[in-house]
Amino acid sequence: MDVRLDVFSSGRFPRWGKGLKLGVGLLLGASLSACGDPDWQGTDWTKNYQDNFETRISARAALMPGSTDQAYQPSPDGTPNSPVAYHAPSMLSYEDRPLNENIAGSLELSDYVKAIQVAKLDPWISGPGPYTLFAFPNAAMERLSARWPGGLLAPANRGQLTHILGYTIAYGKWDEAALRKAIQHNHGHAIGLKTLYGDLLGVQLSPQKGELILENTAGQINRLGSRSFPQSNGILYFTQDTLLPVPVLRPASAGSKNGHH
Template identity: 45%
Template sequence: MTKSRIGRYLVGAALIAGLAGCESSARQDPLLVRGSTDDIVFAQVPIFRDRPVDESIRGSLELTDYAVALHNAGLLETLQRAGPYTVFAVPNAPLEAEQRATSGQLLATADHASLRRLMQYTIVPGRYTEARLRRMIAKRGGPIGLTTLGGHDVLTVSLEPDTQELLLGDPQGRINRLWLADVPQSNGVLYATQSLLVPEAPR
């Protein structure tokens, strides 16, 4: 791991720790499912199924940039609420690639509206498990559209004909595959994607 990458992780970890430190030490998770401690290991870090989705995102080194982007967009706090929310989190590598392509402006807070809309496009209100998505696709006989958090943009979900794996799509026709699928959370479902999708440009 390069020094710059280590430094970025440390900065991200410090920010996330600071966010957690703002909460009262007496805070109790009202969404905790007692007696359930099942976890799944994602990029060598466990994600507990009985915790809220924001906690799983903040606890994953692979989602450090995504957590920072959600914070800058004012959406990380949203994912602490009861929801439920289905989150298609974007790992560090595709976010870093987009950062380079935009000359470092992707995660900048200067264009808050654009960042917020981009991050809203990764969140869908409701609890959409993989089984539910497959049933919806089968019932419709083809791709379905999920209205994302902003209330206007639609994320397309379909099945790859040969492998039958779930695919995500944006209005530009780009396809996004899943890295991690269908992790139950106390207030929703967490996925991790392999790339970044972008909502339709404002008219």
């Protein structure tokens, strides 16, 4: 688990710059340790998957959010039309299953799941972790993909896709209570979570409502769409929109050849 406090400088939360100016990287508690960037060449994926025999069995599950119930529209001409045909199936997140299995059971995250598979990041979120996943819902993922010629999942855009999705995977197990406690220990200032490729993802409390929000170093934000969902290898959140790492990635037509800066 890796967290840095007061490391960013942004327009919305200017106090993020304090730690950066002092050159101080703070770690939260003795239990936090540094995690390196993924070593793709040296990773044995056959040993990276979660061992079911080491997982505590639990019957607890929570209903994940979805928008499929909004598909039903009453017939304008009075023709018999039943909302039963548009029934939204229950999408459950099981606490004894890993991130990759639970997100695969969510219709709301189908585009995100496909992108994770295309970027070949699913082995990471199937392993022991722990990781905290800030998953993009379908509508937000589709808006983001449309900004790239041929779509973000096109082979030419694989570098950008991998970097963007890596920014949604943070080291450590960070539910709401853990995030709020870390912010409180940092005197109410934003904290920075280390993500898969080393980019720092900021977490701050909204000045208006006290809600947890995500922020990059450019001051752009992304709100969380619901509560957190415990996983056997971490924590799952649904976000309301997308958030890119900084430097801001540009579509291939703008001259960016890959997503690694």
